Amino acid sequence: MTTATQVARSIDARGMPCPGPLMSLIGAIRQGVVGDVIEVLSSDEGSKTDIPAWLKKSGHELVEVTEEDGFARFVVRKVR
């Protein structure tokens, strides 16, 4: 389940086709401030590779990923 960190923004991108969930995350990072914790729910298989790949490139932190019933929950922190 989620950690004790306060989620500043939760995005329910379930049902969104690829690359919707990643794009929503990028949008939220753009609009957020450093330190913000953003949560994205995605039912799209592509997100499981796309989101971690983007995080690796952009340097933001993947706090945790959990598999839930039919979707994945990505918790991300904006670090810069």
Add this chain to the structure above:
Amino acid sequence: MEPDNTVSLVLFSGTDDKLQAAAVLTVGAAVMGRKVNVFLQYWALDALRADRVMKDHGVSPEAGEDGFRAMHDQGKTHWSELFRQSKDLGEVRLFACADSMEMFHITKDDLDPLVDGVWGVASFFAEADGPVTFI
């Protein structure tokens, strides 16, 4: 709500320039959602024989040398390939005229796979609920 208006092209001439023109018309009609029925008679049918499709069919006398050059500078896609591609754009079908088939003593096996069927003149006009153009 919208008119079906099938476009029916009767191809008689078998020169490359006229076949190219017909293929372009077909592409245009197909993208605009018109059904296209192409009816192949005489020399157009002859050009669609499997062993003759890619041969040089020449150009109409009216082309002249300048016309010939202009046409060849245009593009490298063969008209048969354009017809083939047009089937992905919309509902395009090519039919061989039964009468012409008989004239040449050929059967469906002699024709390029582009040809979808054989029609008599009556069938052609039965399906032609829109404009009929003769090329």
Add this chain to the structure above:
Amino acid sequence: MPARVVVLGGGVGGTLAANLLDKELGHDVHVTVVDPTGMHEYQPGYLYVALGKARGHWLSRDERTLLRRGVDLAIERAIRIHPEAQTVQLERGGSLAWDYLVIATGARLVHDAIPGLVEGAHGFYSLRDAERLREVLRTFKGGRIRIGVAGIPYKCPPAPVEFTFMLEEYLRKRGIRGRSQVTLLSPLNRAFTIESASKLIQPIMEERGIELAPFFNVESVDPSAGTVESLEGEKVEYDLLVLVPPHAGQEVVIDSGLSDASGWLPTDKHTLQVGEHERIFALGDATNLPISKSGSTAHFEAPVIASRIASLVHGTAPKTNYGGRVMCFLETGNGKATALRFDYEHPPVPPQPNRAWHMAKWVFNRAYWETVPQGRLPERAPGTMPRKTKPRRLPMRLPRRLEDER
């Protein structure tokens, strides 16, 4: 009493919805289109203007000439929508009452949301930007050209890729390709949003020496240093920078409290109803639907809304749903193009770029004014959904032999 329908926006979706409503309901409806300029723009043409292949004058027409006689046109800017009172407030002080509202207000370009973009970058998302870019390209002597995206979502996902391919061809024709570097800065780690299309496009890019910079979401431009920086922390130098500017929904939508700050209206993906408002519908770029913002989307959504409102006016339950159909041409340069045809159930299977699709786009661009806004195209146009099975072959009749007759 005829039902009053107000359509905000005279673009492809608004115009088509208005015409279809008038055609279907006749005296049972009174439709008013509200548009700030009264001019209908064919936006897919801007790309061609930027590359010197078309002139701006064929890209816009008087909206009045595209609307049926029974449809009114108010050349006004809507500033507030009042859902409970069922009115729309206009900038110059008037107000329009409606029984049903269609919001077709499109997307707004927000150039100044990105620092340095206005001074440092070019674009082709408006006629003015396209004409300016054309002039710059005319005198361009070669150099590092970067094409990128400064905000998602944006209209016409294929456009940056199309521009890149057509620009590369343009440089070759001008004889300055050897002195130039062409780079596509992609927000994703592939060339295009749709994976199957990316797989088609990337090899062609490689063949033509076009670079792909993945995961490059433009964050700022430094015009004096000639650099563009990404959200991901990379900085790239440019001699010519072409960017898709950030997009947002229209202010009237935000000011009316119908959407969040992004301006995209919360819309049902099938019924196209806005939020809980049973009498308000949205189409095209204005919605928050996670599908392509494309003219074709608006074009396919309009009949759904017209049909649903017609049912409501007649007191029957609306049955028509939008299935997510979208159709985009994608030019790949050298006289070839491919097409993306998809809906909610079917991902696209783009064909190998070919001449027929390039011609098809050419024909469609020219036939647009006489067909699309008036609803004169059959439902299957432009282009049909790709066939899943091979075309049905009619039984071949053997030629009748004349001898048999005798």
